[in-house]
Amino acid sequence: MSLEVTINVPGLKELSEALMQLAVAMGGKSVQMDEAAVGQAVHEQQSTEEAPWGNASIPQQNTTGAVPTPSAPVQASAQSVQAPAAIPTSEPTYTRDDLSKAAMQLMDRGMQAQLMQLIQSFGVASLMELSPEHYGNFATGLRGMGAQI
Template structure:
């Protein structure tokens, strides 16, 4: 067994530094100076252009509505107490009842219903 005594903390740290440096130099091979590395010439690269952005297809045809679609939307107006607004809207389209509305006016009528707050 080896016993080591130190007079203070600095004495112990000096011993530890000396011990570490002795161990490090023993385990490491001698350092050789390497020749300075030469930097290869920089190659110019062509600019990278990002690929074109794919856009979502745009709906070109107007949605088609059925008489049932219009009736369901009109019912929500009636259920909310807006029968007068619905009657005025039908009058604007020249009819007194939804069943008399020409099919070619379904899209415009649906848009008008939506304007009144009906979900369609």
């Protein structure tokens, strides 16, 4: 299996120049980057041996004093990039029908006694008597018993 990663950094040249100016301002020596030095650094990076953890490689230390910069844009494949899961910002609402369907799942598994205990823990004898303000907690109880809701 091969994985190719491409990184595209807009404004990399400007950033590199700004870093060089900052280094000079802090007392460092100015490093001139010419096309040959960058090309050699990229070539050295591409010719290194494969690392034991895959296709990534560790660049060899260059002897030119030039700072290597990436020459090829990097793109991540659509399969490797996933959007973060949405975090609910409000409590879900349930209807009596939602709760009944989830309760039926438990009854189909032969869990009538446990289901009745859950219902009675809310001080009612049946789901029909459960007040809507308790639906969320009842749904949590159903989920804890294995119902999909």
